[in-house]
Amino acid sequence: xxxxxxxxxxxxxxxxxxxxxxxxxxxxxxxxxxxxxxxxxxxxxxxxxxxxxxxxxxxxxxxxxxxxxxxxxxxxxxxxxxxxxxxxxxxxxxxxxxxxxxxxxxxxxxxxxxxxxxxxxxxxxxxxxxxxxxxxxxxxxxxxxxxxxxxxxxxxxxxxxxxxxxxxxxxxxxxxxxxxxxxxxxxxxxxxxxxxxxxxxxxxxxxxxxxxxxxxxxxxxxxxxxxxxxxxxxxxxxxxxxxxxxxxxxxxxxxxxxxxxxxxxxxxxxxxxxxxxxxxxxxxxxxxxxxxxx
Amino acid sequence: xxxxxxxxxxxxxxxxxxxxxxxxxxxxxxxxxxxxxxxxxxxxxxxxxxxxxxxxxxxxxxxxxxxxxxxxxxxxxxxxxxxxxxxxxxxxxxxxxxxxxxxxxxxxxxxxxxxxxxxxxxxxxxxxxxxxxxxxxxxxxxxxxxxxxxxxxxxxxxxxxxxxxxxxxxxxxxxxxxxxxxxxxxxxxxxxxxxxxxxxxxxxxxxxxxxxxxxxxxxxxxxxxxxxxxxxxxxxxxxxxxxxxxxxxxxxxxxxxxxxxxxxxxxxxxxxxxx
Numbered sequence: 001x002x003x004x005x006x007x008x009x010x011x012x013x014x015x016x017x018x019x020x021x022x023x024x025x026x027x028x029x030x031x032x033x034x035x036x037x038x039x040x041x042x043x044x045x046x047x048x049x050x051x052x053x054x055x056x057x058x059x060x061x062x063x064x065x066x067x068x069x070x071x072x073x074x075x076x077x078x079x080x081x082x083x084x085x086x087x088x089x090x091x092x093x094x095x096x097x098x099x100x101x102x103x104x105x106x107x108x109x110x111x112x113x114x115x116x117x118x119x120x121x122x123x124x125x126x127x128x129x130x131x132x133x134x135x136x137x138x139x140x141x142x143x144x145x146x147x148x149x150x151x152x153x154x155x156x157x158x159x160x161x162x163x164x165x166x167x168x169x170x171x172x173x174x175x176x177x178x179x180x181x182x183x184x185x186x187x188x189x190x191x192x193x194x195x196x197x198x199x200x201x202x203x204x205x206x207x208x209x210x211x212x213x214x215x216x217x218x219x220x221x222x223x224x225x226x227x228x229x230x231x232x233x234x235x236x237x238x239x240x241x242x243x244x245x246x247x248x249x250x251x252x253x254x255x256x257x258x259x260x261x262x263x264x265x266x267x268x269x270x271x272x273x274x275x276x277x278x279x280x281x282x283x284x285x286x287x288x289x290x291x292x293x294x
Numbered sequence: 295x296x297x298x299x300x301x302x303x304x305x306x307x308x309x310x311x312x313x314x315x316x317x318x319x320x321x322x323x324x325x326x327x328x329x330x331x332x333x334x335x336x337x338x339x340x341x342x343x344x345x346x347x348x349x350x351x352x353x354x355x356x357x358x359x360x361x362x363x364x365x366x367x368x369x370x371x372x373x374x375x376x377x378x379x380x381x382x383x384x385x386x387x388x389x390x391x392x393x394x395x396x397x398x399x400x401x402x403x404x405x406x407x408x409x410x411x412x413x414x415x416x417x418x419x420x421x422x423x424x425x426x427x428x429x430x431x432x433x434x435x436x437x438x439x440x441x442x443x444x445x446x447x448x449x450x451x452x453x454x455x456x457x458x459x460x461x462x463x464x465x466x467x468x469x470x471x472x473x474x475x476x477x478x479x480x481x482x483x484x485x486x487x488x489x490x491x492x493x494x495x496x497x498x499x500x501x502x503x504x505x506x507x508x509x510x511x512x513x514x515x516x517x518x519x520x521x522x523x524x525x526x527x528x529x530x531x532x533x534x535x536x537x538x539x540x541x542x543x544x545x546x547x548x549x550x551x552x553x554x555x556x557x558x559x560x561x562x563x564x565x566x567x568x569x
Contacts, residue, residue: 006467006473009472009473010391010392010473011392013388013473013474013477014388014391014392015388016384017384017385017387017388018384018385018388018389018392018400020381020384020385021381021382021384021385021404021444021448022385022400024381024440024441024444025404025407025441025444028437028438028440028441029407029410029415029441031418031422032414032415032417032418032419033410033414033415035418035421035422036414036415036417036418039417039418039421046421046424093316096309096312096313096316097313099309101309101310101313105555105556107313107317108555109551109552109555110317110320110321111316111317111320112551112555113320113321113324113548113551114320114323116498116502116547116551117324117502117544117547117548118501118502118504118519118540118543118544118547119502119504119519120504120519120522120523120540120543121327121540121541121543121544122323123523124327124522124526124536124537124540125323125324125326125327125540126323128326128327128330128533128537129323133339134338134339134533136326168319168320168323172320225409228411229411229412229413231413231505232504232505235504235508235523236504236523236526250411250413253413254413254509257416257417257420258420258509263417263421266417267417267418270411270413270414270417271414273411273413273414274410274411274414277409277410277411278410281406281409281410284409285402285406
């Protein structure tokens with residue numbers, strides 16, 4: 001084959017092998033995005049044959065919906081809590097894994113397991129841990145002579161329990177991202193610092209932490225995107241309760257759509273969420289396109 | 295791996311103790327679930343220190359809808375994995391080798407679909423499925439799993455194909471091979487380990503799905519995670535049975551994760567969303 005012929009064949013081959021995938025994405029990603037947008041301007045409980053046009057009413061109603069506002073606040077609390085936990089514990093884990101341990105690969109794989117395990121299995125385990133009667137936590141507290149609270153049934157504690165569970169599940173995942181960042185730091189800096197008499201803490205504060213800033217920012221953005229969307233843990237562990245204390249945005253959306261069949265209203269909530277995540281994702285691409293090529 | 299000096303500096307008994315402690319924190323819940331699934335209910339609730347193993351919970355799972363839901367999970371996961379490889383691998387190859395300007399941008403947008411909140415997609419899917427009669431069917435599940443598996447396949451396989459030297463393909467062309475021929479006979483075999491890892495990750499993501507199955511299935515196509523949550527809600531707190539179901543759902547994922555552990559990191563990072 002001549003060079004030009006190969007180029008032409010390659011271009012044809014390229015588009016031919018790309019088109020099924022692109023067609024699929026157009027249909028299965030494009031359609032829902034457009035249709036959800038259309039629905040968000042309508043009212044529809046699926047009983048009437050057609051959705052009714054209501055303009056911006058759904059969006060306006062959201063601003064006055066106290067339960068929605070509450071779910072937003074609770075999502076924000078969850079997001080801040082989990083992001084804080086993840087930065088601290090993932091970074092600590094990554095620093096630990098960055099040591100020259102024997103069997104390091106095995107440790108890493110095992111630390112990873114919670115992240116790849118079914119959220120339902122994770123929910124079961126932690127439901128048991130938090131069980132007021134038989135759970136590990138209260139058994140231990142009883143052994144110490146303290147009466148434990150009713151964790152997931154306590155309106156003040158339930159959301160915190162979910163944060164702990166989600167943190168346990170995600171630490172290994174984010175630790176790996178931090179680890180990649182750590183291994184990108186040139187050892188030269190540490191050698192120089194040591195000659196100047198810096199200790200471990202000084203090295204961390206003056207070198208590691210500042211140089212890890214892009215990684216930390218990436219972790220924060222990823223954690224926020226994931227936290228905005230928390231649903232399954234809530235569904236499995238608390239069902240939004242007690243008394244709505246763990247109802248987050250996606251859970252509220254789910255109820256509006258699939259308990260009350262307010263499809264248009266739910267679509268509007270979905271669009272608000274989608275908008276927020278879209279902006280975050282764009283930011284992420286702008287700043288971290290490089291990081292995504294792990 | 296340029297940090298020999300720094301790593302050696304921190305290694306010591308304290309490091310091993312903390313690594314071991316962390317290991318215990320991670321592993322304990324898994325092991326506890328496992329042992330719970332082999333204990334009679336009265337021992338789970340009453341804390342009999344004596345371990346009297348029983349298979350009664352696993353036996354209890356054999357009746358009712360659990361076996362069928364387990365089968366549904368397996369069929370839906372395997373089918374969607376195979377289909378997404380079929381569609382995604384050639385696309386990934388084109389994006390890796392293709393000399394079109396758009397290829398990097400397309401790859402980024404493909405990944406972006408993994409970041410979009412599934413809930414925003416689900417209402418339109420639910421309505422379309424209701425209209426098309428795809429609710430509570432396995433093909434319906436397979437199609438929705440394709441949307442996220444396909445993105446994963448394209449993203450991962452693209453990086454694996456990037457690792458296969460172009461010169462090998464060019465050599466095959468000089469020997470008279472076509473592009474299809476060099477792709478099938480040279481590139482694909484060299485990317486085979488990556489292909490296997492990608493397949494396993496697709497399987498894991500579909501197998502773990504709870505969200506889509508909860509909304510798009512009822513009884514016929516119900517998957518194992520949904521079945522377990524159902525018997526948590528409707529059959530009271532039978533911890534033993536719940537633990538046995540959880541263990542069975544966890545098992546294939548743990549085994550597969552250990553098999554592809556070297557690729558887990560890139561797979562999960564590209565996977566982004568896992569719930």
